[in-house]
Amino acid sequence: MRILNFGSLNIDFVYAVDHIVQPGETISSSALTIFCGGKGLNQSIALARAGATVFHAGMVGPDGDILLDACAENNVDTSFVKRVPERSGNAIIQVGADGQNSIVLFGGANRQNTPEFVDEVLEQFGDDDLVLLQNEINHIDRIIDQAASRGMRIALNPAPFDSNLNGCELSKVSLFIMNEVEGEQISGESTPETILGSMRERYPEAEVVLTLGGDGASYQGRGEIVTQPIFPVKVVDTTAAGDTFTGYFLAASMENLPPAQCMRLAALASSITVSRQGATPSIPRRDEVEARQ
Ligand code: RIB
16 A cells, blocks of 8 residues: 655744744744654654655645655655645744744645646555545645546545635545544534544544543554553754654554554654654654654
């Protein structure tokens, strides 16, 4: 089974601040660092560093060499990444002294996907393959429909959640990986138990992974529920923690490891990510994660 990640690639401008700026407030930052990021690219790199073979599909602009280089350095296949005239997607990220972040996205090239490009890419994949999606690119609805019609499995990280997702046929998704906020937005419920209950009712065939920040994560599917606590570390920067969890969970699940092992590996990997700065540079390699087991 091959993994196609149809997703965003962003250049992240990361500002180190004492606290996240408040409405009407102006603050100075103590450092500006530029990293490769984007939920799509972060998840492709997490998958690759976890040992999976991953094809990334998406769009970059004339400034996208840095993003393509990051893919190449991590053995992420970019045969389906197209260059367009629009500048690459970017993110303005504030990271506070407590490691928490706040992100403003500019879609740029990530929103230049066309129906023709979607079909052209998906034609290369079939019922033995899986497509992974986040919500930072356009035409998610078409990708879901086309992938399902080709018999592909669909994994969705509905992040960031917005009204575009309401137009998608989510019953075609076989794995949801989301945090509590997205879980609430998708289900209308507000506790982990009721979110999982609502997902089970609405999408009985789907597996669901719900990440809960400091409270760990829960898995529901294959007739079982698994709860996974966090591995406590000193938090430096939470950026890409969820993406690391997604990439590691999926890579382990594609190896047919039992859900409890997939969850443990994903939690270990994201505990390493939050202890480091930046998006893609903070994602650990499999041997490093396994050394912490
Ligand atoms: O999930 C973290 C990512 O969200 C960042 O890398 C940023 O680009 C935004 O897409």
